[in-house]
Amino acid sequence: MTIDIEEPISRVDLSSAFEDIARQRRSVYFYLDQDVPGHLLERALQLAVLAPSHHHTRPWRFTVFHGSARAELAAAYEKAAVRIGWHPGRARCRAFDAPAMVVIGCVPDVSHPRVRPLEEEFATAAATQNLMLALTSMQLSCALSSSPLQLSDEVEQAAGIEGGRVVGVLQIGYRDPERELFKRPQPGTAGVVRWR
Ligand SMILES: Cc1cc2nc3c(=O)[nH]c(=O)nc-3n(C[C@H](O)[C@H](O)[C@H](O)COP(=O)(O)O)c2cc1C
Structure with a gap:
């Protein structure tokens, strides 16, 4: 079976609400100077943790640096930059790229003999996608x-991720409509999906 990516939604078996959200989600790097309501972040995180995990290990961790709390993240970025030889001031600024910054960690449950570390990262990725789609559904x-700055020990410490590692930092805000989205290759299933 093949589905034409341009085919109208009425002719394919998908929820149109989900299709809209999945299509709308794009990586955004420029934001309006407008705060993100905390209750929306909380709601999106509640949806993120509906993701599946093998044996209910729930390996995902989210540490929210919202508004003025981003100063703590900025200090961690600055420290990491000094250690790895990056420009400390520029690194510091990265913590203020968006009104809310969420450090995403993965803490594998090593106590479970049937759960492999890769599965824990897989589950964390599923929760991350849930989070991104939930935010998109809220017009965020x-x-x-996931540069060395975001994945640094300094960020891990600032975010309180113990026994695992940081997998990335999600910046969140209202998109600045004046700034264009980065181009991306036309998404499609050609070459990545096989039917037998
Ligand atoms: C695991 C992961 C790590 C990423 N790390 C970075 C990053 O360090 N810097 C960056 O600009 N984008 C990063 N991205 C975003 C991708 O570049 C982006 O998703 C891709 O270009 C497709 O664009 P889209 O999200 O608008 O569809 C990352 C995405 C994923 C899934």
Whole structure:
């Protein structure tokens, strides 16, 4: 079976609400100077944790740096930048790229003999996608970053991720409509899906 990506929704068996949200989600790097209501972040996180995990290990961790709390993240970025030889001031600014920054961690449940570490990262990725789609459904935008700055021990410490590691930092805000989205290749199933 093949589904034409341009085919009208009425002719394919998908929920139109989900299709809209999945299509609308894009990585956004420029935001309006407008705060994100905390209750929306909380709601989106409640939806994120509906993701599946093998044996209910729930390996995902989210640490929210919202508004003035981003100063703590900025200090961690600055410290990490000094250690890895990046520009400390520029690194510091990255913590203020959006009104809310969420450090996403994965803490594998190593006590369970049937759960492999890869599965824990897989589950964390599922929760992250839930989070991104939930935010999109609320007219919020986001982008995941995973440079050495975001994945640093300093960020891990600031976010209180113990026994695991940071997988990325999600910046969240209202998109600045004046700034264009980055181009991306036309998404499609060609070459990545096989039917037998
Ligand atoms: C695991 C992961 C890590 C990513 N890390 C970065 C990053 O460090 N910097 C960045 O600009 N974008 C990062 N991205 C965003 C991708 O570049 C982006 O999703 C891709 O270009 C497709 O664009 P779209 O999200 O608008 O569909 C990351 C995405 C994922 C899934």
